[in-house]
Amino acid sequence: xxxxxxxxxxxxxxxxxxxxxxxxxxxxxxxxACLEQGDWVDPRAxxxxxxxxxxxxxxxxxxxxxxxxxxxxYPVNDSASSISPLMYNAVGGSTIHWSAHFPRFRPSxxxxxxxxxxxxxxxIDYATLEPFFDLNDRMxxxxxxxGDPAYPPKSPRQTPPIPLDTLGVTMARGFDRLGxxxxxSDSAILTRDYDGRRACVNCGPCDLGCPIGAKASTDVTYWxxxxxxxxxxxxxxxxxxxxxxxxxxxxxAVYYDREGRVHEQKARAVVLAANGIGTxxxxxxxxxxxxxxGLANRSGLVGRNLMFHPYAMxxxxxxxxxxxxxxxxxxxxxxxxxxxxxPSRGFVRGYSFQVARGLSPIASASGGSVGDRVPWGRxxxxxxxxxxxxxxxxxxIGEDLPEPANRVDLDPALADSHGIPAPRVSYTxxxxxxxxxxxxxxRAREALEAAGAREVxxxxxxxxxxxxxxxxxxxxxxxxxxxxxxxxxxHDVPNLxxxxxxxxxxxxxxxxxxxxxxxxLYIADGIIRRRA
Amino acid sequence: xxxxxxxxxxxxxxxxxxxxxxxxxxxxxxxxVALDHxxxxxxxxxxLESLLSRGLQVVEEAARANGVSGxxxxxxxxxxxxxxxxxxxxxxxxxALVRHTYDGYYxxxxxxTRLGLDPGPLHPRGHRIEAADLPDxxxxxxxxxxxRQA
Ligand SMILES: Cc1cc2nc3c(=O)[nH]c(=O)nc-3n(C[C@H](O)[C@H](O)[C@H](O)COP(=O)(O)OP(=O)(O)OC[C@H]3O[C@@H](n4cnc5c(N)ncnc54)[C@H](O)[C@@H]3O)c2cc1C
Ligand code: SF4
Numbered sequence: 001x002x003x004x005x006x007x008x009x010x011x012x013x014x015x016x017x018x019x020x021x022x023x024x025x026x027x028x029x030x031x032x033a034c035l036e037q038g039d040w041v042d043p044r045a046x047x048x049x050x051x052x053x054x055x056x057x058x059x060x061x062x063x064x065x066x067x068x069x070x071x072x073x074y075p076v077n078d079s080a081s082s083i084s085p086l087m088y089n090a091v092g093g094s095t096i097h098w099s100a101h102f103p104r105f106r107p108s109x110x111x112x113x114x115x116x117x118x119x120x121x122x123x124i125d126y127a128t129l130e131p132f133f134d135l136n137d138r139m140x141x142x143x144x145x146x147g148d149p150a151y152p153p154k155s156p157r158q159t160p161p162i163p164l165d166t167l168g169v170t171m172a173r174g175f176d177r178l179g180x181x182x183x184x185s186d187s188a189i190l191t192r193d194y195d196g197r198r199a200c201v202n203c204g205p206c207d208l209g210c211p212i213g214a215k216a217s218t219d220v221t222y223w224x225x226x227x228x229x230x231x232x233x234x235x236x237x238x239x240x241x242x243x244x245x246x247x248x249x250x251x252x253a254v255y256y257d258r259e260g261r262v263h264e265q266k267a268r269a270v271v272l273a274a275n276g277i278g279t280x281x282x283x284x285x286x287x288x289x290x291x292x293x294g295l296a297n298r299s300g301l302v303g304r305n306l307m308f309h310p311y312a313m314x315x316x317x318x319x320x321x322x323x324x325x326x327x328x329x330x331x332x333x334x335x336x337x338x339x340x341x342x343p344s345r346g347f348v349r350g351y352s353f354q355v356a357r358g359l360s361p362i363a364s365a366s367g368g369s370v371g372d373r374v375p376w377g378r379x380x381x382x383x384x385x386x387x388x389x390x391x392x393x394x395x396x397i398g399e400d401l402p403e404p405a406n407r408v409d410l411d412p413a414l415a416d417s418h419g420i421p422a423p424r425v426s427y428t429x430x431x432x433x434x435x436x437x438x439x440x441x442x443r444a445r446e447a448l449e450a451a452g453a454r455e456v457x458x459x460x461x462x463x464x465x466x467x468x469x470x471x472x473x474x475x476x477x478x479x480x481x482x483x484x485x486x487x488x489x490x491h492d493v494p495n496l497x498x499x500x501x502x503x504x505x506x507x508x509x510x511x512x513x514x515x516x517x518x519x520x521l522y523i524a525d526g527i528i529r530r531r532a
Numbered sequence: 533x534x535x536x537x538x539x540x541x542x543x544x545x546x547x548x549x550x551x552x553x554x555x556x557x558x559x560x561x562x563x564x565v566a567l568d569h570x571x572x573x574x575x576x577x578x579x580l581e582s583l584l585s586r587g588l589q590v591v592e593e594a595a596r597a598n599g600v601s602g603x604x605x606x607x608x609x610x611x612x613x614x615x616x617x618x619x620x621x622x623x624x625x626x627x628a629l630v631r632h633t634y635d636g637y638y639x640x641x642x643x644x645t646r647l648g649l650d651p652g653p654l655h656p657r658g659h660r661i662e663a664a665d666l667p668d669x670x671x672x673x674x675x676x677x678x679x680r681q682a
Contacts, residue, residue, distance in 0.1 A: 048654040055639050111682040126682070145666065149677050163661045176671055181678055184667065201658025211655050325649060326659035340680050361638035361647055366631070376552040376630055377612050381559060388647060 001254070002263045007033040007232070009527070010253060010267035012239050012282065014038075015093015016513050017500040017520035018273030019218035019226060020136065024524035026229035030531065033265060034231060035255050037238040038072040038090030040219060046211040048203055054362045061208045063088065063097045064464060072236065074416035074423075076277060078466075081427035083308045085277055085466035091235060092219035094275065095513070098467070099206050099330025100188040100215045101354060102142055103510040104133055104518075106151060108340060109399075112506045116341045116348050119401050122505045123477050123486035124522065126152070132518040132525070139225075140216035140517070141194045143331075144186035150336040159192040159199070161185070167322040168332040171355050171392055174451025180337035185354075186514075187331035188216035197221075202327045204360065215328070237263070240420050241286040242270055242295055242496065250295075250496040256418050269495040269527065273520070276306065276469025276501040280408045281423040283473065296473075296490035301483050303409050303472050305402035307507040310429055311465040312396040312437040313369040314444035316453025321389045324358015332357060338443060339509050347435040349399040351509045353444060356393045364388045369395075370459045394448060396440030398433050399509040402471050429461060437461065468512050473502035475519075488523030499523050537585040538574045544588050545570065547604055551611045552633050559646050562637045569636025570629075580628060587625030591618050 009025055011018045014036035026032045047056035058067065063086040065073040072089045088096045107126040112119045134155045144157035161184035164172065168184075175182040189206070190199050200214035213220040227233060236258035243264070245251035252266040272279045280303035286295035294302050335353035338345070359368045364387055367373045374384045400406075411424035437460065445456045476482025479491035484503060490496040499520040501512060508515065538545065546563035549570065555561035574581040594614045595603040603611060619626040637643055641651035650657065 046655075051641065051652045052639055053654055055635055106679045107682040108680040115680065115682060145669075147669065147673055149673055149675060150679055152677075152679070161666070163664060164667055165661050165664075169664075169667065172667060179671075181672055181675075183669070183672065201656070202661050203654040203658040205654070323661075326661050336678070340678075361644055361649070362635055365634040365638050373630065373634070376633075377615070378554055378608075380553050381556045 002261060004033070004263055004265045006266040007031045008267065009269045009271055010035065010265055011271045011273055012253060013093060013273035013275065013278060013500065014091045014218070014223065014233060015273060015275060015500070016095050016218055017516050018093065018271070019222035020139070020517045020520045021271055021273060021499050021524045022231045022233070023139070023222040023226035023229065024521055025527060026226050026231035028528040030528065032226070032231040033267070034233045035237040035239050035253065035265060036091055036233060036235050038088070039235045040091045041096055041209065043211050043213065046209045048205065048208065048211045053205065053208065054360050057205070057208060063207065063467070065089070071417060074420070075414050076422065077411045077414050077424040081425045082429055082461060082463065083310065083427055083466045084464050085425055085469055086464065087275060087277065087469065090219070091223060091233065092217040095217040096209050096219070097207055098217070098513065100328065101330045101511045102140070102186045102188040102514045103334060103352070104151065105508040105510065105515040106339065109506060109508040112349070118348050119506045120476060120481070123475060129515070129518045129522055132521040133514065136514065136517045136521055140188040140221050141190050141197065142186055143189050143191045145184055148183040150181055150183065150339065157186065158194050159190050162187050162189060162191060162200070162328055162331045164332060165323050165327055167324045167357060167392055168355065170318065170322060171394070171447070171451050172333055174447045175335055177450040178447060180335060180447065182333050182335045185331045185334045187328060189328050189331060190214045200328060204325055204327065204329055204357065206328045206330060238416070238418055238420070239282060240418065242282065244288055244290060244493070248290060248493065250493050260418070269497065271497045271499055273500045276472050277408050277423050277425065279498060279500055279502040280472040281410065284410050285421055291492070296483060296492045296496060298492050299480055299483060301474065301481070304404045304407045305471040305474055306406040306408055306425065306427060306469070307400040307402055307471040307504065308427060308466050309400055309468045309507060310398050310433050310437060311462040312441050312458060312460055313462050314394045314396065314441055314448065314456060314458040315368070315370045316392050316394070316448030316451065317387055317455040318390045318392065318453055322358055322392065324389055324391065325360055327357050329357050330354065335447070338440065345439055347432045347439065349401065349436070349509065351396050351398040351436055351440045353440070353447070354395040354397055354511070356395060358389055358391050359393070361388065364391070368393065369462050369465070370457050372457055392448065392451070392453070394444040396437055396444060397509060397511065398436045398440065400433055400507055401430060402474070402506065403430060408472050468501065468507065470501045470504040470507045470512055473498045474505050475503045476505060487526040497523055497527065538581050538588070539571055541585060541588045544592060544603060547611070548588065548591060548615065548629070549633055551608070551615055552630060553637050560642060562633050565640045565643060566633045566636030569639065570632045573632050583625055583628055587618070587622055587629060590622055590625070591615065594618050
C-alpha cells in the first residue's frame, strides 16, 4: 500500500459541502487534501454542445447513478424506497447536475421541536448561520431580489433575479389573484458576469450541467479558489474506509486511485463530505474492533433518519405559448404561503411551491415529471400541440420528518467496481408527508387555475425525485440521539467531522444546499478557531 | 434473434412508426423521422433489438388474425386498432417502442424546427429573453413578514 504525505485535514468528497470546507480551511493556512471518486467535468463534454442534447437526460447524463453507471458511480439498491436517490460523482459533486434553486432554511426550521412538538431542534440557529449564508452567497453568486417577507432581511443578492419571462409572470398573476405569497427565486445562477464567471444565456437544461459556468457548481466556484489557496485535490480516488489510530482518533483513509492501486492518506483530522448516502455508507464500511457496527455509530443512528423532500408535481396546461424552454429549468418563482405549521390543515410543518420552466420537446411527449405520455395515434398531433410550450409545472417540495426506519444501510450483495459494499436505501412516505403533499396538490391546482390553466394533471409522488439526501448522520447535543455535535464533530470520534447533507436534523420545506453549505462553512470556522 | 433482425423488418417498422405519429399538414410522420434513431438504439442493445423485433412479429400476426394479409394491407383505422391490441398484450414492447419513437421524433431537427425552436446545440447561442421591468411585488410585501420568529 502506498502512503501519501500526511496532511492537516483530509476532506472526503469534492461536492457542495466538501468544496466549501476545503476552501475555507486552505485559506486559513491549514493543509488540506481532498479525495474525490469522480473527475473534473470538461465543460466541452456537456450535452448542450450537441444537437441531440435532450437524449442524454436519460442515458449518460441521467442524475440517477443506477441509470448512468459511469465507472466513478456506485450502485444504490433503492428497491425498498418509493423515491430514487439522485446524485453526481465528480469535482462539484451533485452541484454539477443541480438546478441551483437556492432558498435558505427559515428561522423556524431550526426549532421544529420547540415550535411544533415534532422531530428535534437543531443545536444551532438561523442567527448563528446567517454570516455563513452570506459568505456562501458571495462565493456561489446568487441572483435574486431582497425584501422577501418570508425571510428575515437578507444581504444584497449578487446579481438581479432570473427573468420571470411569460411563464413566471403568468404564474405570479395566479398567486396574486389568490393573495398568496410568491417571490422571484434566489438562484445560484448569474444573470450578470460576476467574480470571473459568465452570465447565464438562458439555454434551459441546467439539470444537465452548465457548460459556461454561469450556474454555481462548486468546480467553478469554490474549487479554483481552494486550489489557489494551496488545497490538494486528488480525483478518481475512491475511499474505502476511514482509519483509526491507537488513540481512537481518525488518522486518515484508505483509497483506490484511478489505476486501482490502494493508498493510505494520513491526516490529523478527517472531514466527511460524501453526501447523505455516501457518508453513512463510508462510516458503515469503516468497521473495527472499537466500532463493530460502523465508525462513529455507537448511537446506532448512522444511516437512519434519511429525509428526501418528497415532491409532488402539478402541471397546468394553458391556451397560449409561455416560452418555457427559455431560462434556467428549475428557477422562476417560489411560493411559501403554506410553509409554516397550521394545525387546521391536518399535518405539521409545511411546503414550498417551486415553479419550474416548461418542458423541452421530448419531455413534452413523455409527460415530464407528471409522466402522462401524450397519446400516440391519430390524436397525437393535436394532443401534443395542445401541451407543447403551454405548460407550467409547479413542484410541491414538502418537509419530510426524520423517521428512524427511513435509512441507508449496506446491501449484503451489491458492491461497486472496487468491491466496496454498496448502499441500500429503505424509505416509506409518512402519513404526515402524504397529507402535506395532497394539500399542496389541491392548492397548486387552485393557483394554476387562477393563473388561467384550463387543464391540470399531477403526479402524487415523484419517484425520480431524490435530489436531496439528508439526515443520515444528524447533528445534536445528545450522543444517544445524534451522530455529530453542534460543531460537526462525531460524538464518538472528536477529530472526525461531517459536513454534508447528512448533518441535517430536519429538512425544511425548501431545497437544502444553501443551508448545507452554510453549515459546512460554520463547521470549518470551528476547526479554524480551535486550531488557533 | 440475430443482430440486425429489426433492420430486416424495416418496412413494417416504418408503417408502425407512422401509425404512432402520423404525418400531418405541417409535420412529417415518425416513419421518416424517427426510424434511424429507433434502429440505432436497437443496434446498440441486443435486448432491445430482440424486444422490438419480436414485438413487430406480434404486430404482423395480430394484423393477420384480424383478417387481412398483413399490417401493410390494413387500413389506417385497422392499423391503429391492431396496435392498441398489441399495446395491451405486449406492454413492455410497446412501452419501449413508443418511448424510442418519441425520442427520435422530437429530437429530430426537422420536428424541432416545426415546433418553432432552433434545432442544433443549445450552446453557445442560448435563448433570448426580452428585457422586462422587475415584477411588481408590492402586494406581497404589503403583508409584512410571514415567517415565524424562532
Ligand atoms: C438533478 C439534481 C438537481 C438538484 N437541484 C437542486 C436545487 O435546485 N437546489 C438545491 O438546493 N439542491 C439541489 N440538488 C441537491 C444538491 O445537489 C445537493 O444538496 C448537494 O450537492 C449536496 O451536497 P453534498 O456536499 O452533501 O454532496 P455532493 O454534492 O453529492 O458531493 C458528494 C461528493 O462525495 C464524493 N464521494 C462520495 N463517496 C466517496 C468516496 N467513497 N470516495 C471519494 N469520494 C466520494 C462524490 O463523488 C461527490 O462528488 C439537486 C441535485 C440533483 C442531483
Ligand atoms: S440556463 Fe443558464 S445556468 Fe442553466 S445551463 Fe444554461 S447557461 Fe447555464
